Structure formats: C-alpha cells, structure tokens
Amino acid sequence: VVGGSVLGEAVEWMASINNLEAENSHYCGGILVSAKWVLTAAHCFNIYKLNDTYLSHTVLLGKARIQDDIIFKHESKLKRIVCHPDFDSSTSENDICLVELTTPAVGIKTPRINADVTIPAFKQEVFYLGYGVQLQGSIDMSDDLRVVNVRTTSYQQCSAVYGTKQITSKHICTYANFKDTCQGDSGSPLMQLGGDHTFVNGVILGLVSYGRGCAIPGFPGVNTRISIYAKWIQEVLVNTQVTLN
Ligand code: 4AZ
Numbered sequence: 001v002v003g004g005s006v007l008g009e010a011v012e013w014m015a016s017i018n019n020l021e022a023e024n025s026h027y028c029g030g031i032l033v034s035a036k037w038v039l040t041a042a043h044c045f046n047i048y049k050l051n052d053t054y055l056s057h058t059v060l061l062g063k064a065r066i067q068d069d070i071i072f073k074h075e076s077k078l079k080r081i082v083c084h085p086d087f088d089s090s091t092s093e094n095d096i097c098l099v100e101l102t103t104p105a106v107g108i109k110t111p112r113i114n115a116d117v118t119i120p121a122f123k124q125e126v127f128y129l130g131y132g133v134q135l136q137g138s139i140d141m142s143d144d145l146r147v148v149n150v151r152t153t154s155y156q157q158c159s160a161v162y163g164t165k166q167i168t169s170k171h172i173c174t175y176a177n178f179k180d181t182c183q184g185d186s187g188s189p190l191m192q193l194g195g196d197h198t199f200v201n202g203v204i205l206g207l208v209s210y211g212r213g214c215a216i217p218g219f220p221g222v223n224t225r226i227s228i229y230a231k232w233i234q235e236v237l238v239n240t241q242v243t244l245n
Helices: 051-056 156-164 226-238
Strands: 015-018 026-034 037-040 057-061 064-066 069-071 074-083 097-101 125-130 147-151 171-175 189-192 203-210 222-224
Touching: 015 037, 026 203, 026 226, 037 226, 051 057, 051 074, 097 226, 125 171, 125 203, 156 171, 171 203, 203 226, 222 226
Parallel strands: none
Antiparallel strands: 015 026, 015 057, 026 037, 037 097, 057 074, 064 069, 074 097, 125 147, 125 189, 147 171, 171 222, 189 203, 203 222
C-alpha cells in the first residue's frame, strides 16, 4: 500500500500468495474464508485451472516480520483455483477467485464477509491491508503487513474517471490524498474495523482489483464488491465437487 504504516497486529486470516521461483516472491494478497479456501483476485492468475506453473506457488497466512525473520501461521501449496465463471480479463469485471489449499488451515479464525450490498455508504472510512509496494514503480514488496485508511467514493465520481461500462454496482471505489493500493495488493482486503477496533475481527467489504497507477491525484482505487459474490463463494465452499469454470 502507498501512504500506510506497519500494522502492529497479527491478522492470521490475511494471505500472501507467493511464487517461490521469483526473486520478490509475494505477488498477491488474499483472505482465508474457510480452512481450505482463500479468496483473491482473478487477475492474479494467468489461467484459471491449476497447472504446473502454480506447483511452485505457496499461500502464507498471518505473515509478519520480526526483526529479520519472516514468520507465518500457516503455509500451504495450491490445490485448485476456482475463478468466477464471468471474469472478464479485458474489463476486470468479476475479478474474484477461490484458491483451494493442499494443507487446510485448521484452527485459524476467518473474517466476517459483508453480504449487504448497500454497505458501505459514500465517504465512509475504510482500510486496506496489504503486502504490496509502497511507491508506484517499486519492486520491493513489504514483508510487514501494512494498513492504509481511505474513503469510499461515489459511483458517479469513480465512473467519471474509469467509465460507466467499467465501474458498476459490483465495485467499490476509494480515494484519499497520497493513500492507495499498489502492485502486490491485488486480492487483498478492503475492510471496516471490527466493533472491538481490531482488524482481525473486521468486516471484509472488497478485494483490491485495479486502478490507474498508485495514489495518482484524481484516480480512485477500484475493488471487487464482495457482497455481490457472497452466494457464489458459499456455493464453491459447499459444493467443491462442481467445477465452476
Ligand atoms: C496491482 O498491481 C495494483 N492503485 C493494484 C491496485 C492498484 C494498482 C496496482 C490501484 O496489484
């Protein structure tokens, strides 16, 4: 994230998706939604079926840096990638996938997923968590989980920038001066704080999807609105035998 700070709180459900063959291995964020499934953005993957490319990829949950050591609560390889059947890579519509873990994350609490399409209201304070770069053009992913606070923008404001075809009720846009998501934040949560003012007990509103650059004046960050997909998520989790793509 750009303009954020290190989150001094362990968030065990927060996922870092890594390609162990790359030098800077983290490439997308994600959210644990059950012991076996992590929610992320569809554009994190080139193809939507697991192939040899992804055998060297891992999901780390609750990754944090303590001095020079990278610690995490759980690590798993990827077993299956189930993406929304209507994902459109040219418009990024329905930018959402579920990744099945080979090793279930037993005993890790999953966050609340907002299912109310009327939430959040315009100009509400919301937060991003992410391991993405801190400046546009940087290649250095953050080993520390970072947080940045922003505000939701109106549909009109966001579609005026990106177009009415591009921005629909399936998105949530945010804006704040010099604060935004950036490379490596895709699939990470847009969220509200929990009633106890912690992030670990917060409510997930969206998944980081795209935007023009990072924190460029006048350009909101665009997110997949999670409430639209609550039913699809539930269906994949319940009926894992069905191949939805
Ligand atoms: C990315 O590459 C990315 N500021 C995500 C969000 C934004 C830019 C880049 C929007 O993951």
